[in-house]
Structure formats: C-alpha cells, structure tokens
Amino acid sequence: MLGATGSIGVSTLDVAARHPDRYEVVALTGNSRVDVLYDQCLQHRPRYAVVGLEADVAGLAARFSSAGLATEVLAGPAALERVAALPEVDVVMAAIVGAAGLQPTLAAVRQGKRVLLANKEVLVMAGALFMAEVKRHGATLLPIDSEHNAVFQSLPAGYAGDAAGSGVSHIVLTASGGPFRTTPLERLQSVTPDEACAHPNWAMGRKISVDSATLMNKGLEVIEARWLFNLSPEQIEVVIHPQSVIHSLVQYVDGSVLAELGNPDMRTPIAYALAWPERIAAGVAPLDLPAIARLSFEQPDFVRFPCLALAYRALSAGGNAATVLNAANEVAVAAFLDGRIPFLAIAEIIAATLDAVPVRPMPDLAAILAEDAEARAVAIALLERQAA
Ligand code: NAD
Numbered sequence: 001m002l003g004a005t006g007s008i009g010v011s012t013l014d015v016a017a018r019h020p021d022r023y024e025v026v027a028l029t030g031n032s033r034v035d036v037l038y039d040q041c042l043q044h045r046p047r048y049a050v051v052g053l054e055a056d057v058a059g060l061a062a063r064f065s066s067a068g069l070a071t072e073v074l075a076g077p078a079a080l081e082r083v084a085a086l087p088e089v090d091v092v093m094a095a096i097v098g099a100a101g102l103q104p105t106l107a108a109v110r111q112g113k114r115v116l117l118a119n120k121e122v123l124v125m126a127g128a129l130f131m132a133e134v135k136r137h138g139a140t141l142l143p144i145d146s147e148h149n150a151v152f153q154s155l156p157a158g159y160a161g162d163a164a165g166s167g168v169s170h171i172v173l174t175a176s177g178g179p180f181r182t183t184p185l186e187r188l189q190s191v192t193p194d195e196a197c198a199h200p201n202w203a204m205g206r207k208i209s210v211d212s213a214t215l216m217n218k219g220l221e222v223i224e225a226r227w228l229f230n231l232s233p234e235q236i237e238v239v240i241h242p243q244s245v246i247h248s249l250v251q252y253v254d255g256s257v258l259a260e261l262g263n264p265d266m267r268t269p270i271a272y273a274l275a276w277p278e279r280i281a282a283g284v285a286p287l288d289l290p291a292i293a294r295l296s297f298e299q300p301d302f303v304r305f306p307c308l309a310l311a312y313r314a315l316s317a318g319g320n321a322a323t324v325l326n327a328a329n330e331v332a333v334a335a336f337l338d339g340r341i342p343f344l345a346i347a348e349i350i351a352a353t354l355d356a357v358p359v360r361p362m363p364d365l366a367a368i369l370a371e372d373a374e375a376r377a378v379a380i381a382l383l384e385r386q387a388a
C-alpha cells in the first residue's frame with residue numbers, strides 16, 4: 001500500500017481488515033506521519049514499513065522492536081519502488097498524492113501486478129507512457145477514483161479501449177461542484193484553506209480537497225479518463241451533480257445510459273477493485289433513495305472554475321502540456337495551503353505556467369521528469385513574483 005497513512009490508505013486498510021481470509025498486508029508506506037504508520041503496522045503486521053526520511057528509520061525500528069514486531073523499516077523513493085515490486089506482492093494500492101507516486105506505481109506495473117490506481121496525477125503527468133507500460137507488462141489496472149470506477153463498472157466487461165466497437169458514444173463524469181459551487185464570486189478571493197478543504201460530500205486529503213474546490217480535480221479526472229478508456233476530449237463530458245450519488249455515466253449509441261450509484265464512500269470503489277471480478281462487503285451503508293429524495297444536475301461554470309477549462313486546454317494541446325498543468329497545480333495548491341497565495345491565484349499561476357512552457361513531445365520517462373521539474377521551477381518563479 002503506497003500512501004497507507006492517507007485518506008485512501010485508511011479506507012483501504014478498513015476494507016482489507018474486513019476480509020482477513022483474502023488479504024495479507026505485505027508493506028505499508030507513509031511519508032511524514034510516522035505515528036499513524038506505527039499504529040497501522042501494529043494492527044496489520046506488514047513485513048515492511050516505508051517512511052519518507054532516513055532520519056525516521058532508527059526510531060520507528062526501535063519502537064517496532066519494543067512492541068515485538070518484525071516489520072523492517074525502509075526509507076525514501078527507492079524503497080517505495082522496492083516494496084511495490086516485491087515478488088510476494090499481488091496487488092498494489094497506489095494512493096500517494098501527486099507526482100511522487102509515479103515511479104513506485106510504474107515499478108508495480110513493470111512487475112505485471114494488479115494496480116489499484118487512486119493516484120490520478122500519475123496518469124495526468126505520464127498517461128501515454130504509463131498505459132504503454134501497463135500493456136507491455138500485462139499489468140491489471142483498476143481505477144479507484146469513484147468516477148472512473150463507475151465508468152469501468154458501466155462499460156462492457158472486457159472493454160479494452162474500443163469505444164466505437166463497444167457502442168459507446170461518450171462518458172459523463174459527475175462533479176459535486178465542491179464547497180464553493182454557490183459562494184458569491186467576490187468572496188472567492190478571500191476563502192481560506194480550511195474552507196476550501198471542507199468538502200460537502202467526501203472526506204479527503206488536503207490537496208485533492210483544494211482540487212475539488214477549484215474543479216481542477218474534475219479537470220485531472222477528464223485527463224485520467226482519456227488514458228484509462230482511450231477516449232477523445234469530446235467524448236468526456238462533465239456535469240455538476242451536487243449530491244454525489246451518481247458517480248458517473250456511460251452513454252451508448254442506442255440512447256442507453258448506464259451508471260453506477262451509491263453513497264459517497266471510497267470503500268465501495270476500493271472493495272470493487274480489490275475483489276474484481278468478485279464482490280465483497282465494504283462496510284458501506286446501502287443507498288436510501290427516499291431519504292435522498294432528489295438528484296439534481298447543472299452545467300459546470302467555466303468562468304467560476306477556470307481550472308476545468310485549463311485541463312481541457314492541456315489535454316487538447318497534448319505532448320508535455322498535462323505534465324506542466326499537473327506540476328503547476330501541485331505548486332500552486334501547496335502555496336495556497338501554506339497561506340502564501342489567495343484561492344483565485346491558483347488558476348492564474350497554472351495558466352501562466354502553461355503560457356510560459358512551450359508544448360513539446362515527451363518521448364520517455366526522463367523527458368517527463370524534466371518537464372515536471374521545469375514546470376515547477378516556472379510556477380515557483382511566478383509565485384515569487386506574485387508575492388513580491
Ligand atoms: P492524503 O493526503 O490523505 O494521503 C496521501 C498519502 O501519500 C499519505 O500516505 C502520504 O504519506 C503519502 N505521500 C505524500 N507525499 C509523499 C511523498 N512525497 N512520498 C511518499 N509518500 C507521500 O491523500 P488522499 O486523499 O488519500 O489521496 C491520495 C490520492 O488518491 C490522490 O492522488 C488523490 O487525488 C486520489 N484520490 C483520493 C480520493 C479520496 O477520497 N481521498 C478520491 C479519489 C482519488
């Protein structure tokens with residue numbers, strides 16, 4: 001489990017612990033939340049625990065040894081790749097947030113494992129290369145993002161990227177609209193990180209919560225869907241659906257629309273992907289339609305939420321553009337969460353970074369990492385200019 005200490009990680013351990021006959025935890029990775037990782041290791045007794053910093057290894061190892069636990073402690077990016085590729089690992093949950101998850105997730109793909117992908121930034125920054133590696137190594141890629149999991153469930157079994165041959169016209173990704181869907185526009189300049197992270201329907205990590213507030217999350221998901229399902233930008237629609245009950249839909253050429261519905265609880269897509277093609281209990285309450293009473297829909301507001309348009313722009317531009325978009329977004333969101341820039345500056349920084357970095361082809365992993373680094377440097381320079 002890459003990113004065990006995060007929101008998706010905690011939900012995954014919750015599902016796995018309900019089925020001790022099916023799942024054994026081999027390795028748990030965290031970054032800086034070493035106390036959370038310690039508690040998780042006490043409960044799940046993995047063979048390996050991975051922390052971010054070498055400086056945390058000795059302390060955690062000493063605590064394990066006093067607790068009589070044989071878990072070996074490793075640190076850093078190379079250790080993430082090592083545990084993701086272990087021969088005794090069948091399934092890798094990719095739940096690190098951001099670009100840091102790319103290489104360990106690729107390491108799992110290159111061993112042909114079943115990869116449960118929550119870490120959408122991996123597909124946004126490296127979609128073409130990542131999907132080619134999945135194919136080449138015969139890995140099984142299952143989407144955890146609730147929208148993509150819903151699309152996966154609503155596509156024909158065995159769908160392998162042939163939309164026309166499968167009678168698929170297009171897909172519709174639903175978006176809650178986030179905490180600022182109806183906030184007066186003039187208030188958006190002064191909203192705080194805590195307000196941005198107070199999502200109406202989902203409890204998530206802080207980066208994806210801000211992405212949901214700007215709607216960049218939906219933009220990243222449009223790009224994610226392009227790669228997962230081999231669709232053109234025109235075949236990926238977004239509709240605002242504030243109740244988050246319909247998790248996404250597939251429109252077929254005959255007029256049929258198939259969708260997956262449920263309570264907004266990530267344990268549903270996690271359990272689905274863990275057990276696929278079987279089904280296992282996830283601890284999620286059944287959907288109570290009379291209690292929900294009504295479902296509503298509206299068009300996304302591209303003026304209020306410029307990040308969604310920026311993501312479509314990057315997708316259409318191709319080459320390095322989505323990598324640049326992702327890197328600039330990570331830099332801008334971190335700055336907003338640190339109180340260094342106002343909310344509306346997030347979209348401005350991303351747009352200015354896309355303007356500044358030329359569109360170029362991105363043939364291999366080295367090029368992807370170079371584009372990511374360059375875009376971060378450009379975004380940081382823009383931030384500093386804003387602050388000055
Ligand atoms: P989170 O912030 O709660 O957890 C992130 C995890 O990544 C933590 O375990 C952290 O230790 C680890 N991590 C962070 N930086 C790292 C680094 N540099 N090196 C190694 N590990 C690092 O985030 P989350 O909400 O669990 O989201 C994880 C991923 O899943 C994101 O890509 C997010 O977009 C996606 N996702 C989350 C949800 C959700 O409901 N939370 C839904 C759909 C998709």
Ligand code: MG
Pocket residue numbers: 145146147221
């Ligand atoms: Mg989602």
